[in-house]
Amino acid sequence: AFRFQDILAAHDKARGNEMTDDSMIAENAGLAVALVTGSEDNIKITTPEDMNRVAQLLGGRPAISRVGFGFDVHEFCAGDHVMLCGVRIAHEKALEGHSDADAGLHALTDALLGAIGDGDIGAHFPPGDPQWRDGDSADFLKHAGKLIADRNGAIANVDVTLICESPKIGPHRDAMRQRIAEILSIDVSAVSVKATTTEGLGFTGRREGIAAQAVASVMLPPN
Incomplete structure (x- = not known):
């Protein structure tokens, strides 16, 4: 989670750069980012392949x-x-x-x-x-x-x-x-x-x- 004004300013600073998530944008702006251990099944969706993996997890059976x-x-x-x-x-x-x-x-x-x-x-x-x-x-x-x-x-x-x-x-x-x-x-x-x-x-x-x-x-x- 980020404070709205801080992450908004970070997005403005990162405009034009290729970044895939808020954590990268925050680090680019000098904001502190903490990593929290979670479940591997709670995946971040970035690419179409990630969507395929989610579909498999929700279906409970492999493709x-x-x-x-x-x-x-x-x-x-x-x-x-x-x-x-x-x-x-x-x-x-x-x-x-x-x-x-x-x-x-x-x-x-x-x-x-x-x-x-x-x-x-x-x-x-x-x-x-x-x-x-x-x-x-x-x-x-x-x-x-x-x-x-x-x-x-x-x-x-x-x-x-x-x-x-x-x-x-x-x-x-x-x-x-x-x-x-x-x-x-x-x-x-x-x-x-x-x-x-x-x-x-x-x-x-x-x-x-x-x-x-x-x-x-x-x-x-x-x-």
Whole structure:
């Protein structure tokens, strides 16, 4: 507890600084702050993750952890770029598909849908439906994220592996992570994008197309 005039003046002094609670603001203004031992269950709510913890405490049961897996393949066709994990990459070929053929986002969308047991990308966005022709795969991924939010769930982390000889993924990795984090409204630290080859074997080794696989971890409230 603080005297109103003292803490008000402290707030005025701290204006423009990034501080998360009154104790930091008071110390910044030179006010004495005493620490009182309390219950760990009486937590301070500062971030959205704190709210999730409160919900678990009030519910009396831990959240349920679910894991989903997704896999997708697209073959090369004539073109001058590919879309991978929401990033446009210049390339001597394009990827064939009903939408923008983003194998990375398609695999990740399926992983999220799998984690909540809600079908696959083809069930939500049928390839025979003309409205999805040349569609932005970011919309598919955003839809999967919304379905999780509608269940009061949260995405813990996602991990995408792109399998191809070309294009090189390394120069675009950070942009891909940022784009996925933006689409799903999660922290970039919860997003991993990796790349590998099949050492010249199979259709990816023959540079006939690109494959992608993804794993997603989702936290859901107890039933």
